[in-house]
Amino acid sequence: MFESIDHVGVAVEDLEAAVALYSGTFGMPVQHRETVAEQGVEAVLLGVGDGHVELLAPLGEDTPVGKFLARKGPGIHHTAYRCADVATAIEQCRSRGLRLIDEQPRRGIRDSLVAFVHPASTGGVLTELVQPAEGGH
Numbered sequence: 175m176f177e178s179i180d181h182v183g184v185a186v187e188d189l190e191a192a193v194a195l196y197s198g199t200f201g202m203p204v205q206h207r208e209t210v211a212e213q214g215v216e217a218v219l220l221g222v223g224d225g226h227v228e229l230l231a232p233l234g235e236d237t238p239v240g241k242f243l244a245r246k247g248p249g250i251h252h253t254a255y256r257c258a259d260v261a262t263a264i265e266q267c268r269s270r271g272l273r274l275i276d277e278q279p280r281r282g283i284r285d286s287l288v289a290f291v292h293p294a295s296t297g298g299v300l301t302e303l304v305q306p307a308e309g310g311h
């Protein structure tokens with residue numbers, strides 16, 4: 175069902191400090207930066223091998239990541255798996271009894287198509303299915 179780990183999403187309070195850690199200290203190149211208003215986040219994507227770390231800073235307290243930070247503090251927010259076809263992966267998750275947050279693919283960072291699986295059905299790990307945009311990882 176999954177091809178690889180696409181990225182690990184990390185919720186942060188201070189985006190510039192987090193970029194300094196991952197880019198400056200860990201030496202990962204910043205590959206993309208985007209404000210995704212509909213998801214209430216500013217995101218920075220850094221490369222490591224064939225995968226990424228996705229830093230997520232909330233645009234406000236009343237956003238999913240804002241609420242996550244208030245509840246749990248900074249840390250790992252989700253794991254994202256790369257899929258050739260996210261609609262197929264959604265159907266496979268549904269048929270295998272998983273609870274979906276997104277019944278239909280929606281637009282993610284860098285024009286990817288994504289869907290989230292509810293952590294209540296995945297052992298507490300918010301799980302993202304990602305189909306990268308054509309030609310891009």
Ligand code: CO
Nearest residue numbers: 183228254302
């Ligand atoms: Co993600």
